[in-house]
Amino acid sequence: MRQARRPIVAVAATSALLLLQAVIDPTGLLALVGWPGGLPLVELGWPVARYLVFVPVMLAVVWWAAVRAGDRFWTMTAGAVLAALLAQAAGCFAMAGDIALAAWAGGFITAKAVPSALIVAAVVRFAGGPRDLRVHRRGSVWPGAIAFGAMAPLLAGTWWTGAAYAPLIPSPRADSGPVLMLVAVALLVGAGWISLRWMRRRVRGFLGVWLAALVAGGLFGLAQSLIGLVVDDGFAGDLWPLLAAYLHVADGLAFGACTGWIVAVVALVADRVQAKRTVADAAAGTPEASAPSEATTPEAARPAKVVAAAGIAVAVIAVTALAASLVTAASDPATASAAGRPATSAPAEFLRVDHGRIADGDGHQVLLRGVNVNQLVDFYQARPEVPVTRPLTEADFADMASYGFNVVRLNLSWSALEPVQGELDAAYLGTVKRAVxxxxxxxxRTVLDMHQDGWSNAATAEGTECRPGTDPMWGYDGAPEWATRFDGAPRCSFTGRDISPAGDRAFEHFYFDTDGVQQALVRTWGELAGEFRDEPAVAGFDLLNEPGFGETAPVTTSLKLGEFSDAAIDAIREAGAPQIVFVEPSILWSGLGIDSGPSLGFTDDPNVVFSPHLYAESITMDRSLGIPTIVSTERQFELAQRVADEHGMPMWSGEYGYWGDAASIGSRLTRYAAEEDRRMQGSAYWVWKQSCGDPQNGIGEFGIGLVPEDCATGDDAPRNEQLLGILSRAYPQAAPGTLTSLSAGVAGDDGGRMSLTGVVDGPTCGLTVWVPGSAEPTIADSSGLTRLEVEPQPGGWVVTACAEGAYALATEG
Incomplete structure (x- = not known):
């Protein structure tokens, strides 16, 4: 009974913790195994995988850890962390059937696993009974350490990808380059050596080596974090270094947890070989088995052993590097750099992706800058006497053009487009065509955006009792009623519209295609794209606005989001539509400034743009929680570009915006504009007009937007000229070849100041520059340009020219 006491205490503490977290967490986001409400449907599989797979695996590994590693607080902590990560990986594999994704996904539970493990270890420490703190014979170290580092490039999978990995951070991925890969492998070997020496003295056998691999992965993540602090501008003043460090450590822990058993096999085989060799030497009467002399003591022999082991390590690392490089060279180039991709095949008048840029049929780089238009969205209406949208007229587009905008992200509602399953509403479709x-x-140009906020416009049902920590909520917009399944989960919000048990459940059904709801949207995209396949004024299709994370991220936000995107792209192409497809990460990007998906290589279509929403220092969680900035306005561009580069796609921000006091708004938007120009990017501001009845507006005194509404009269309120002055600054709408630099003024007389440089292979016309203001702009400098002309336009001027080779243009307002 004394031997069973400690594992019984550990399992009981873990079980109580799992149950307590499920009860007190109203969303399931902060619990190891959440229960946000509603009925989990056994016949679907995925709703119960968290309970039928996660819980047994975690409890079994906790029992094992308590038996073998429970004598010490820190080894028991490591054992409980291992249990949580393995349980997460097993649950994800049961849901998705993708072993690489499941192994990587284990790290996503780190923030919940570590504090839970500390609690379990503390309970075991004080209630687990007598402890045996003896140290044990260490056994072999080098073979396991070498195996830990050498197998990393071959098993990299999804580990060590994403925004957290700056170009100079060592990563054991062959595609990071041979030097950085070798440095990373060497760091892994070193971390493995340190961890094995420490852990094997305290925890015997197979589990001791596995826990050492777990710890080694964490140490490797810490090493990456320290390097990232230097090479990733970690001193810029935001909290990104801490968040990046967490992601590095989580990746390392997941790698150690999911591959540590391999290290254990190698180490135990090495132990057995060494033991047999010792016995054979003793039987043969060799000097190694006789009484040691001064020259043959272990201390004297250790340097030679270390040198030999280091030589073996170098050889293994070199062979691994060669093998990994060959594997990478032979792999599918779907994730190659966008800079190497030629222009997408499309009719000349359509935009397309061309060598990492958005371009026209003549190869001119096109900057799409404009606004979001939500005036066709089917919003929830809180009060029948307050309209939810403002009428959309041709005057709106004339007005937008007068500010130099050349793109509109036109928000559409699936609920209005397809109120009856299988039938596109002709009247609504006609409204969309008229707007285009x-x-x-x-x-x-128009980007057609399938908009949603909180999944649908369903509000909290009357009589619903929201659990503590959540509140009744309005509906918003999105899917039709026939595509919505809540399963009794409450429509109650936690810190905003996008975290709702009902909304999360509906998204989970969507990702796993319950009742064919995902395929229904795929078919709808095919039909909608078919309606516009011959319309070059449609720049592209934005598949789904800020997709929710459901209940099982990152399975949903990475693998499943990628599967939906790929299917929708196929449907669009089968409909004969050649336009660009804009693919978004989940809502997590808007809230944190980073996200995990969609999965790398989710599509092989070359005409796709990565389109995160760049809301840093605006609506991200740091501002809502009142904590320091997680990701700065400037850094968000770099993080988004890293992920776009991994996907081999250009990057375009489909939404961003700022609210609050005028001074704060102006300052933040000015910084955004400067960074957008520096990176030669386009975007669409949120939002052109927003009605007082829009649920996101909250029925206040004024409807927010660039053109506000006076709620008392329904008329336009005074425009936000400060923001419009920044947004309408001078910029090249199209540039021959490729832009190499861009800067511009942002307000008043300075709004007409602009400087650009570019390069084009051969002589061509096509430079088109918007310059705001009533006074004709002055050409302050030009080179490599001919046929310069300045023509007046409503609200400003258009400068056109032809270019050859390297060219430059500077204007003054």
């Missing part, structure tokens, strides 16, 4: 035509008439 108006935009085209004023020189504005």
């Amino acid at each position: 035509g108006w935009a085209k008439a004023h020189g504005i």
Whole structure:
């Protein structure tokens, strides 16, 4: 009974913790195994995988850890962390059937696993009974350490990817380059050596080596974090270094947890070989088995052993590097750099992706800058006398053009487009076509955006009792009623519209295609794209606005989001539509400034743009919680570009915006504009007009937006000229070849100041520059340009020219 006391205490503490977290966490986000409410449907599989797979695996490994590693607080902590990560990986594998994704996904539970493990270890320490703190014979170290580092490039999978990995951070991925890969492998070997020497003295056998691999992975993540602090501008003043460090450590822990058993096999085989060799030497009467002399003591022999082991390590690392490089060279180039991709095949008048840029049929780089238009969205209406949208007219597009905008992200509602399953509403479709035509008439391209906020416009049902920590909520917009399944989960919000048990459940059904709901949207995209396949004024299709994370991220936000995107892209192409497809990460990007998906290589279509929403220092969680900035306005561009580069795609921000006091808004938007220009990017501001009845507006005194509404009269309120002055600054709408630099003024007389440089292979016309203001702009400098012309336009001027080779243009307002 004394031997069973400690594992019984550990399992009981873990079980109580799992149950307590499920009860007190109203969303399931902060619990190891959440229960946000509603009925988990056994016949679907994924709703119960968390309970039928996660819980047994965690409890079994906790029992094992308590038996073998429970004598010490820190080894028991490591054992409980291992249990949580393995349980997460097993649960994800049961849901997705993708072993690489499941292994990587284990790290996503780190923030919940570590504090839970500390609690379990503390309970075991004080209630687990007598302890045996003897140290044990260490056994072999080098073979396991070498194996830990050498197998990393071959098993990299999804580990060590994403925004956290700056180009100079060592990563054991062959695609990070041979030097950085070798440095990373060497660091892994070193971390393994340190961890094995420490852990094997305290925890015997197979588990001791496995825990050492777990700890080694964490140490490797810490080493990456320290390097990242230097090479990733970690001193810029935001909290990104801490968040990046967490991601590094989580990746390392997941790698150690999911591959540590391999290290254990290698180490135990090495132990057995060494033991047999010792016995054979003793039987043969060799000097090694006789009484040691001064020259043959272990201390004297150790340097030679270390040198030999180091030589073996170098050889293994070199062989691993060669093998990993060959594997990478032979792999699918779907994730190759976008800079190497030629122009997508499309009719000349359509935009397309061309060598990492958005370009026109003549190869000119195109900057798409404009606004979001939500005036066709089917919003929830809180009060029948307060309209939820403002009428959309041709005058809106003429107005937008007068600010130099050349793109509109037109927000559409699935609920209005397909209120009856299988039938596109002809009247609504006609409204969309009319809007596209108006935009085209004023020189504005349209991105058709399937918009949603909180999944649908369903509000909290009358009589619903929201659990503590959540509140009744309005509906918002998105899917039709026939595509919505809540399963009794409460429509109650936690810190905002996007975290709702009902909304999360509906998204989970969508990702796992319950009742064919995902395929229904895929078919709808095919039909909608088919309606616009011959319309070059449609720049592209934005598949789904800020997709929710469901209940099982990152399975949903990475693998499943990628599967939906790929299917929708296929449907669009099968409909004959050649336009660009804009693919978004989940809502987590808007809230944190980073996200995990969609999975790398989710599509092989070359005409796709990565489109995160860059809301840093605006609506991200740091501002809502009142904590220091997680990701700065400037850094968000770099993080987004890293992920776009991994996908081999250009990057375009489909949404961003700022609210609050005028001074704060102006300052933040000015910084955004400067960084956007420096990176030669485009974007769409949120939002052109927002009605007082829009649920996101909250029925206040004024409807927010660039053109506000006076809620008392329904008329336009005074415009936000400060923001419009920044947004309408001078910029090249199209540039021959490729832009190499861009800067511009942002307000008043300075709004017409602009400087750009570019390079084009051969002589061509096509430079088109917007300059705001009533006074004709002055050409302050030009080179490599001919046929310079300045033509007046409503609200400003358009400068056109032809270019050859390297060229430059500077204007003054």
